[in-house]
Amino acid sequence: MNRVWALAVITYKEGIRNRSIFGILAFALFVLGLNVAVAGFFMREIGKVTVDMNLSALTFSGLLLVFFVALHLMAKDIDKKTIQLVFSKPLSRGEYIVGKYLGILCFVVVSLLVLAVFSSATVLLVRGLYPNYFAGFSWPVFFTAGFFILVQLAVLSAILILFSTVTTSSFASLIFTVCAYLVGVTIEDVVFYVKSGFRTEQISEAVKQTLDVVSHILPNFAMWDFKLEAAHGLVIAPERLGLALGYAAVYIVVVLALACLCFQRREFN
Amino acid sequence: MPRKVILLILIVLAGAWGHTRLSRQVWENRRETRSRIETGYVFPSQFNRVLALGHKGLYADYLFLNTITFFGERQMYRESLTREDWDYLVTGLNAVTDLDPYFLDPYVLAEGTLTWETRRFADANRLLEKGMKHRTWDWQMPYYLGFNHFYFLKDFNKGAEYLMEASRRPGSPNFLPHLAARLSYYGDQAKTGILFLTGIINSTTDERLRASLLLRKKALEGAALIEEGMERFKKDLGRAPQDIAELTAGGYIGTLPEEPYGGQWVILPSGRVFSTSKFVEARKK
Numbered sequence: 175m176n177r178v179w180a181l182a183v184i185t186y187k188e189g190i191r192n193r194s195i196f197g198i199l200a201f202a203l204f205v206l207g208l209n210v211a212v213a214g215f216f217m218r219e220i221g222k223v224t225v226d227m228n229l230s231a232l233t234f235s236g237l238l239l240v241f242f243v244a245l246h247l248m249a250k251d252i253d254k255k256t257i258q259l260v261f262s263k264p265l266s267r268g269e270y271i272v273g274k275y276l277g278i279l280c281f282v283v284v285s286l287l288v289l290a291v292f293s294s295a296t297v298l299l300v301r302g303l304y305p306n307y308f309a310g311f312s313w314p315v316f317f318t319a320g321f322f323i324l325v326q327l328a329v330l331s332a333i334l335i336l337f338s339t340v341t342t343s344s345f346a347s348l349i350f351t352v353c354a355y356l357v358g359v360t361i362e363d364v365v366f367y368v369k370s371g372f373r374t375e376q377i378s379e380a381v382k383q384t385l386d387v388v389s390h391i392l393p394n395f396a397m398w399d400f401k402l403e404a405a406h407g408l409v410i411a412p413e414r415l416g417l418a419l420g421y422a423a424v425y426i427v428v429v430l431a432l433a434c435l436c437f438q439r440r441e442f443n
Numbered sequence: 444m445p446r447k448v449i450l451l452i453l454i455v456l457a458g459a460w461g462h463t464r465l466s467r468q469v470w471e472n473r474r475e476t477r478s479r480i481e482t483g484y485v486f487p488s489q490f491n492r493v494l495a496l497g498h499k500g501l502y503a504d505y506l507f508l509n510t511i512t513f514f515g516e517r518q519m520y521r522e523s524l525t526r527e528d529w530d531y532l533v534t535g536l537n538a539v540t541d542l543d544p545y546f547l548d549p550y551v552l553a554e555g556t557l558t559w560e561t562r563r564f565a566d567a568n569r570l571l572e573k574g575m576k577h578r579t580w581d582w583q584m585p586y587y588l589g590f591n592h593f594y595f596l597k598d599f600n601k602g603a604e605y606l607m608e609a610s611r612r613p614g615s616p617n618f619l620p621h622l623a624a625r626l627s628y629y630g631d632q633a634k635t636g637i638l639f640l641t642g643i644i645n646s647t648t649d650e651r652l653r654a655s656l657l658l659r660k661k662a663l664e665g666a667a668l669i670e671e672g673m674e675r676f677k678k679d680l681g682r683a684p685q686d687i688a689e690l691t692a693g694g695y696i697g698t699l700p701e702e703p704y705g706g707q708w709v710i711l712p713s714g715r716v717f718s719t720s721k722f723v724e725a726r727k728k
Contacts, residue, residue: 222545222547223504226501226504356496367492395497401498401501405545
């Protein structure tokens with residue numbers, strides 16, 4: 175366990191030292207600043223618009239962190255062949271995968287916490303400017319939605335690690351992870367649309383079956399999306415939160431186990 | 444200072460001057476171009492949900508901003524909206540509320556524009572029904588529906604039903620049950636309309652919408668004054684007056700109230716007081 179933790183700490187430190195995070199921070203600050211400017215354009219629901227923009231800014235920034243910084247952390251060892259050095263130490267391949275994942279997760283958690291501080295400050299600022307338009311706003315629901323952005327990123331990081339273990343190029347891992355994310359966030363609406371039967375006669379049975387299979391292989395990211403609830407301060411049923419957490423935990427375990435399996439069989443020249 | 448530097452500064456200054464002039468022209472050109480664009484196109488909701496990539500709230504904000512910019516620009520320059528423009532507005536508001544059915548602003552805009560300005564009551568009511576279904580804590584949705592049924596559709600019983608629903612919701616004003624009862628008895632009267640409008644004005648914070656509602660209230664107050672004269676006329680002579688002139692000639696109205704939209708007061712065959720302006724501001728053709 176100590177070995178895994180040591181690798182996690184090294185990975186985390188490498189992530190924090192990456193200069194790309196300044197660019198991502200600047201992007202997040204730009205979106206949050208934009209929020210202050212745009213909020214006043216709306217008639218009544220300034221609070222809702224503020225929450226929408228803040229949570230979306232957190233998601234976009236989190237995605238950039240995973241797609242670029244986390245990918246770099248994962249691919250660097252393999253691309254630069256330093257992985258040979260790591261494996262000369264008493265560290266199994268499975269431990270390597272888990273250590274890397276924990277390091278990436280710590281990095282994402284800390285980065286997101288910093289962004290959440292800026293985000294909360296923006297909400298406070300806009301609330302100070304338009305105090306009458308935040309009637310439905312609730313901090314607990316806002317932070318719950320923020321926490322589930324983190325859960326989404328945790329799942330995505332696991333998927334990224336899986337693809338890094340099966341592909342030889344980091345660019346291919348990036349493309350596959352982006353595709354998995356895009357499918358994951360859209361699959362629910364596509365599946366329900368097809369099931370609705372409204373003008374779906376043209377869709378072939380094969381496509382419908384493929385969709386069904388994909389919807390069970392890839393995670394349904396909508397399960398971890400509570401942005402709409404946060405925007406209107408709606409109460410989220412505890413069972414829904416429990417199911418969402420359980421779904422994420424099981425998915426991460428399966429994907430990481432699969433990643434370990436693939437990594438065991440991988441050859442490094 | 445070397446000549447090269449002076450030359451460069453001169454080029455920068457001349458360029459900046461040229462850019463400022465051009466920039467003004469560019470913005471003016473864009474304004475004209477945008478006003479000439481007939482209508483926009485809104486993707487079907489099934490597609491929008493997928494296109495939102497998990498950011499339905501943000502995408503709804505963006506679409507709504509597009510819709511109000513389109514509508515606001517035409518309002519600002521007092522340009523008349525074509526049937527296609529109104530179709531675009533309805534489709535836009537539908538798309539926004541399909542993405543985020545809890546979003547209040549599109550419902551308020553629908554109530555403020557689709558009914559008074561273009562008399563598309565069915566569209567406005569369909570949107571408000573969606574709002575009533577999702578915003579279960581909000582008394583304003585059934586209140587607006589009640590107003591539309593009372594004032595525009597003359598369905599007083601349905602209007603009273605919506606008002607009773609509004610009165611059962613948290614935070615609703617105390618006068619709602621009274622208004623519902625009054626609606627059942629004296630539906631077709633301007634005074635009932637004034638009561639309704641006062642409720643809407645009190646819950647409206649948007650300055651422009653508020654000003655336009657105040658203007659409508661003033662028009663209804665004028666109509667209510669004439670209705671009072673008509674009542675006295677009926678009591679004395681046992682029949683309804685044929686026109687406004689008959690009322691003024693008989694001394695049932697001292698001076699005719701001002702019609703804030705610039706039209707002439709008329710008595711409709713149904714016996715209701717209305718105006719030639721139809722209570723809508725005159726627009727450029």
